[in-house]
Structure formats: structure tokens, C-alpha cells
Amino acid sequence: MTFSFTNRRRRGVAVAALAVSVLLAGCASARLERAQELVGNPSGPKEFDVARREPLSARAHMWTALALLRRNGATTGDIQLAMSGFQTAARLAPDLWEPLVGLAECRYRLGQHDEALAALAEAIDRRGEIGDLALPLALVSYRAHRPELARLAYARAGSPTGASGDFLARAYSGTQRWKPAPIAVAAPAKPTPDDERNLLIEAYMIRDARAASLNSGISLLDSLAINFGGSLVNYSYGDTGDASQGNVEVTLTGVSYSMNLATRDVGRISLETSPLVLARLGKPSKFIEGGSVLIVPHGDDSDPIERDVGVSIVVTPTRIGPDDVDLTVELEFSKISAQSQSEAGRGASLLNTEKTRVEVAVRVPYDRAVLVGSMGELVRTTGGKRSIVAIPLPGNSSKLAASSVKNVLALISVRRPDGDTRPPTDEADLAMRLFGVRLDGSGGAYGERPSDTPDPDLGAILARLGG
16 A cells, blocks of 8 residues: 555655646746747747738738737837838738728827828728728827827717717817917028038848748748849859849848748748948948958967958938939949968968959938849849840759859938938828818817827727727
């Protein structure tokens, strides 16, 4: 009997130990997953799985964006990724208005209230009727300092109850608590000569290193094409002497989204650097990823050699226009190889750092980015229709069933010159467009301040619609 009891006790201890180990393993797994999220999670967030499986489905991108927004403690980065997902969904399906509501929520949560109002108004345009978007439109309009537009939306909402309805009722009760500041009409500024205007130029260096089969997932260039609707072209420069150029436009907020969409368990995509410089017409600006390396070819520290190793981009603005700029871009990267040499009976290895240089001329719209080149191996062929085809595309495809790819893609973005800003949303234009009413100036004072506006809760609308 004692023997039987001891065995049962040992079995109980073993079961308890096993249970504890399972629980600890679960905790460790949770801690590891959280740690991966904090450092960027190189395998990509789980929310992107749906969009990877159906990259051309607008609803897949919308679900991906919603999942990012619904994360516990969603960060600014999560919201920006979600915003790009909603933009992709809205572009892929122009008949869907729901992604624009999600875009408006992202803009609102980032404090971009004017942009949120514009997105919500576009959603109503696509929908064809205001419906249950009337109350959210009233709240977003009031928060964006458009109180008379908010008054029209509030009236269309039909005297809603609850905190939001009470807030708007107080806002239009006649009590004077806030009065919009008069809009000062500034005298037209003297135009600045093009050669004195500053441009903000940012370079993105994206590394794509992987060993994968062709059917293992979606690549970086594929995801850029899906996200931004562009036909990605990247021409090689062979020995034939023929000149050719091409560019790809992508919006800035979508770079990180595309990287997450492209990342797979078997791949690694990382943003190496994104330096920002001020540039002027005709003045070159240089970006470099790498540095100067001191090489000692002999073991006695004699005859040291200093070489620049890495990727460099030189950007020179050649024209500054109202909507875009013309740039000359020089892309240069190192090809490193070792060479053995013998001198005075001593053997040594000399590091050769040959340079490969590509120069292109591109036109870049403001607030967008252009793919100016890559370190990938490209083959240029001419078809029967004299069309130029690049095979393989860098990081995109290969003639083989499997490939090992290590590329650095270079993206260039341009911000508007100093003093050039986009005009704010026109309240009178929106009132006529959405309600067919002409606004007759300011409504005077209001009973609530815009900063106290309740949250419009646009996410609840998406949830009711099934997301």
C-alpha cells in the first residue's frame, strides 16, 4: 500500500511539474512575442497574414487595417500602418466607402482632424447618402473648427441623444463659450526665386535579403505594386549604350506597410536608413549608407589604404515646379572582392572595392516617393514590340525554382519647398457638396470648445457593418 501511495504521489508531482512547465512555456512564449513586437518583430505582425493570402482583395487589406487599430495599446506606428491599409483598400475597390471611414478614424486618432473630415466627406460621396454618418460628421467637423458644417450634420442626425448629442446641443444653445478666431487675410508674399527655395529630400534604403522559393509569399516589389497601384519598372544599364529610364511613385506612409506585407517567415526586409537633407536647385545632396574603411594590407601596419564602402546616392534638383520636381539621381554601390598579392616575399590580401554607378533622371511629385534603382542583377531584353522587359526584377522573381536574393532598394521622397502648404478643407464647398446649402459666414459664438469634442467613434460604425 505504501508503494502504491508513493507512485500516485510521484505521478501527481510529475503531472504538477508538467503543468507548471507548460504554463511557464506559455508565459515565455508570450514574453518572447511581446519582445519581438517591441523590436519590430522581423517575421511581421500577424495581422498581415490575411492580406498576404489575398493581396488583391480590398476587404483583406481593410481587415488587416482593422486588426491593427484594434490592438491593445495600439501605437502611432500601428495607426499609420492601418491608415496605409485603408488607403490600399479604397484604391483597390472604388465602390467601397467603408475603408474611407477607417481612414478618417486613423487621421482623427493621429490628430489630423482636417484630413479626417476630408476622408469622411469622401466616404459619404461614395456611399451616396449620409445616413448614420451624420453624427460622426458633425463631431469631426466641430473638432476641425468647422462649426457651421457641424451644425448642418447635427440637424441631419435628428437630435441624437447621449453624450455626443448633448455636447452638440450645448454647442448650439446660444451660450458663448468659444468663438472662432477671424481668418486674417495675409498680403501675398513675394515669390521666392527657385534657386533660393529649400526642398526636403529623404532617402530610404531598404534591404531585402532572403532565400526563398517563388511560391513562398509576396515580395517587396509586388507589395509596392499592390499598395500603390503602380507598374514597377526598374531598367538595367547594359553595355549596349541605349539610354532608358523609369520611375515608380509610392506614397510615403505606405513604405512600412509594404515592408510588412512583403515579410515572410523565410525572409527579412528592413529599412536600413532614411536620412533627410535640405537641397536647393542645382546643388547636389549626398546620402551614404556605409562609411570609410581603413584597410591594412600587410601585417606590420604599413601602407594602409582608406576606401569608401557602401551605397551612396547623390540627388541634384534640376527643376522646381508647383506640383513636382525634376531630379538627377546618381546611385553608386561597392562591389567588394579580395585579391592576393606578393611583395618582397610577403603574402597579403588586398580588398578591392570597385564601384558600380547608375544615373537616372526622374520627376517626383511632392509628398510621394520614387524608386530610383537597386543593387539587384537585371537583364534587359527587347521584345517584338520593342518593349523593354527587366528579368528578373530585383527581389521579385527568378528563372529558377528557388533563389537567393540580397538587394538594397533606394527610394527618394521630396517634400514641398518652404512656405508651400496645401490649402485647408473648404467648409463652404463641403456644405454645398454634402447638403446643398450655401453657408453665409460665421455663426458667431458657440457653447462648447472644439478641444472638448467627444470621440466620433468611427470604429463602432465599421464594427456594426462587420468590418
